Amino acid sequence: MLLQIESYLKSQLDAVLADLNWPAVAYQFERPKVEAHGDISVNLAMLLAREVKQHPRQIARTIVDRLRLDSRKIARTEIAGPGFVNFFLAPEFLQQGVRHILEQGEHYGRFRDHAGQKAQVEFVSANPTGPLTVGHGRQAVLGDTIAHLLEWVGYQVQREYYFNNAGRQMRILADSVRLRYLELLGESIEFPQDYYQGEYIRDIARHLVEEYGDALKAEKDLEIFKTSAEQRIFADIKKTLARLGIVFDSFYNELDLYANGAVDAVVQSLKKKGWAYQKDGALWFKATAFGRDQDRVIIKSSGEPTYRMPDIAYHKTKFDRGFDLIVDLFGADHIDTYPDVLAGLQALGYDIGRVKVLIHQFVTLYEGKEKVKMSTRKANFITLDELIDEVGADVTRWFFLMRSMQSHLNFDLSLAKTQSEENPVYYTQYAHARICSILRNAEEKGIRFRRMEALHRLVEKSELELIKKLMEFPKLVRNCARDFEPHLLTQYLSGVSTAFHKFYTDCWVIGDDAELTQARLALCLATRIVLANGFRIVGVSAPERM
RNA sequence: GCCCCCGUAGCUCAGUGGAUAGAGCAAUGGCCUCCGGAGCCAUGUGCGCAGGUUCGAUUCCUGCCGGGGGUACCA
Numbered sequence: 016m017l018l019q020i021e022s023y024l025k026s027q028l029d030a031v032l033a034d035l036n037w038p039a040v041a042y043q044f045e046r047p048k049v050e051a052h053g054d055i056s057v058n059l060a061m062l063l064a065r066e067v068k069q070h071p072r073q074i075a076r077t078i079v080d081r082l083r084l085d086s087r088k089i090a091r092t093e094i095a096g097p098g099f100v101n102f103f104l105a106p107e108f109l110q111q112g113v114r115h116i117l118e119q120g121e122h123y124g125r126f127r128d129h130a131g132q133k134a135q136v137e138f139v140s141a142n143p144t145g146p147l148t149v150g151h152g153r154q155a156v157l158g159d160t161i162a163h164l165l166e167w168v169g170y171q172v173q174r175e176y177y178f179n180n181a182g183r184q185m186r187i188l189a190d191s192v193r194l195r196y197l198e199l200l201g202e203s204i205e206f207p208q209d210y211y212q213g214e215y216i217r218d219i220a221r222h223l224v225e226e227y228g229d230a231l232k233a234e235k236d237l238e239i240f241k242t243s244a245e246q247r248i249f250a251d252i253k254k255t256l257a258r259l260g261i262v263f264d265s266f267y268n269e270l271d272l273y274a275n276g277a278v279d280a281v282v283q284s285l286k287k288k289g290w291a292y293q294k295d296g297a298l299w300f301k302a303t304a305f306g307r308d309q310d311r312v313i314i315k316s317s318g319e320p321t322y323r324m325p326d327i328a329y330h331k332t333k334f335d336r337g338f339d340l341i342v343d344l345f346g347a348d349h350i351d352t353y354p355d356v357l358a359g360l361q362a363l364g365y366d367i368g369r370v371k372v373l374i375h376q377f378v379t380l381y382e383g384k385e386k387v388k389m390s391t392r393k394a395n396f397i398t399l400d401e402l403i404d405e406v407g408a409d410v411t412r413w414f415f416l417m418r419s420m421q422s423h424l425n426f427d428l429s430l431a432k433t434q435s436e437e438n439p440v441y442y443t444q445y446a447h448a449r450i451c452s453i454l455r456n457a458e459e460k461g462i463r464f465r466r467m468e469a470l471h472r473l474v475e476k477s478e479l480e481l482i483k484k485l486m487e488f489p490k491l492v493r494n495c496a497r498d499f500e501p502h503l504l505t506q507y508l509s510g511v512s513t514a515f516h517k518f519y520t521d522c523w524v525i526g527d528d529a530e531l532t533q534a535r536l537a538l539c540l541a542t543r544i545v546l547a548n549g550f551r552i553v554g555v556s557a558p559e560r561m
Numbered sequence: 562g563c564c565c566c567c568g569u570a571g572c573u574c575a576g577u578g579g580a581u582a583g584a585g586c587a588a589u590g591g592c593c594u595c596c597g598g599a600g601c602c603a604u605g606u607g608c609g610c611a612g613g614u615u616c617g618a619u620u621c622c623u624g625c626c627g628g629g630g631g632u633a634c635c636a
Contacts, residue, residue: 052580061617099579142636315634316634317634417573418573421566424573427573516600
């Protein structure tokens with residue numbers, strides 16, 4: 016609705032500009048912070064000042080005098096401050112906004128902007144060497160929410176998890192399991208310090224003992240230990256993600272890229288195109304030709320490819336699989352490696368404009384004032400599961416979404432535990448539960464919403480403020496999806512809750528005036544729709560009771 | 562050394578090229594005849610420092626200071 020009124024205003028303003036023979040400038044609509052400045056303001060006059068060589072206020076005056084706006088949409092127009100033109104929405108327009116929301120229901124806020132287009136979001140992508148950490152949790156929640164947002168603007172989205180099961184880490188993991196296995200069989204072993212120390216390694220070994228007895232005692236090949244570890248750990252990872260409501264559509268592994276020749280094909284292709292050369296016994300990629308500060312080794316002198324090769328080959332498959340939008344979500348530790356991948360793709364002739372790389376900063380855990388150092392190897396990390404045990408899935412998701420991804424996140428565990436009852440997510444969910452309670456109450460009294468024509472009774476300030484808030488939702492969804500900024504949603508939703516709680520305090524819903532009751536029930540229903548739709552995107556529950 | 566991110570209220574964090582910079586937690590005082598008090602209302606402090614661009618900078622640019630991360634023929 017807000018989007019409709021903006022395009023209406025834009026067409027009116029553009030017509031006036033054309034009339035006056037004034038140049039088109041890129042003016043913007045915004046929602047003023049201060050109530051006295053109206054509902055929508057436009058900075059047009061200030062931008063025109065230089066072009067037209069008049070005072071902004073005078074320009075604004077000229078424009079406003081020529082505007083003939085529909086009074087059912089815009090109640091009045093004012094010029095203020097340095098030359099803002101402020102518009103005040105007509106109550107009638109707001110009341111019709113409620114009707115619009117009720118008619119749209121669970122589709123309110125959805126767009127078809129990208130209908131028919133395919134997007135892929137790659138995230139988490141943690142190697143199966145241990146349980147997910149709190150840091151992975153941040154990425155998991157961000158990625159899943161971005162995927163939701165893209166779905167809301169029309170994309171068909173695939174969630175993909177890429178993992179590396181070909182490298183040295185997995186060998187160490189496998190050998191860690193082997194040693195624990197031998198230990199369980201009573202052999203005396205020496206467990207290296209840089210091996211995986213976690214208790215879960217013993218669990219995996221225990222399963223092997225149960226399944227194979229001592230049959231693997233002399234097994235020199237690590238394959239069975241590796242496969243077993245990979246399967247067990249992945250099962251746990253999936254279970255953890257499922258607790259947060261996250262399900263991946265596809266898992267892609269590095270080994271396949273070697274097995275099916277994809278890595279080799281990329282090497283040949285780079286050579287053929289002249290982007291690779293031999294030096295010091297290694298094969299180098301001419302990354303400097305694509306703006307990098309130095310060339311990179313892609314095949315070591317030992318004959319092994321470096322990690323960049325499978326990364327490039329993997330990304331090539333994303334293009335070959337036909338995605339219109341490719342989103343990569345990485346932790347800050349990858350910040351210096353993805354440009355090589357992009358350069359590689361450019362060298363192969365792909366349009367990297369389709370790739371959106373998102374970097375999120377790390378989570379630093381605190382226990383009170385003490386910083387908790389985390390290392391999967393040393394197994395002194397707090398797992399994502401433990402965090403969910405402590406605060407629940409809703410709080411976990413909400414907490415990770417309250418911060419923008421480029422901000423470092425200090426997570427105080429003891430605070431999260433003690434404050435879990437006072438958490439902002441409860442405040443927001445409470446509004447939803449409260450609405451459900453009112454509706455139950457009405458139901459018990461035999462009152463049902465059925466009269467859309469009562470909406471003109473919504474005239475109280477807190478009613479109109481709530482409606483304005485609800486009408487912002489679609490624009491917000493679209494902007495969050497466009498800018499890949501899921502955190503704005505949590506802020507918005509808690510703003511909706513505030514507006515609702517105010518309305519609830521000021522206005523009695525179920526009363527003697529049947530028509531007014533109908534109007535306010537409609538507003539409650541509309542609020543519930545917006546909250547529920549928002550919760551669906553951020554992935555928290557919409558409780559009917561708390 | 563070089564590259565990336567961050568520096569906003571006591572704490573954790575939002576936000577904006579513009580008109581009076583916000584939320585949650587923490588603190589203090591109010592609000593229950595009646596739909597859920599997990600609520601509402603009221604009270605305080607802040608854009609790291611210095612230049613520049615601009616009609617206007619907390620926002621953009623440069624330098625500095627402080628914190629985090631990267632910078633391998635490891636992944």
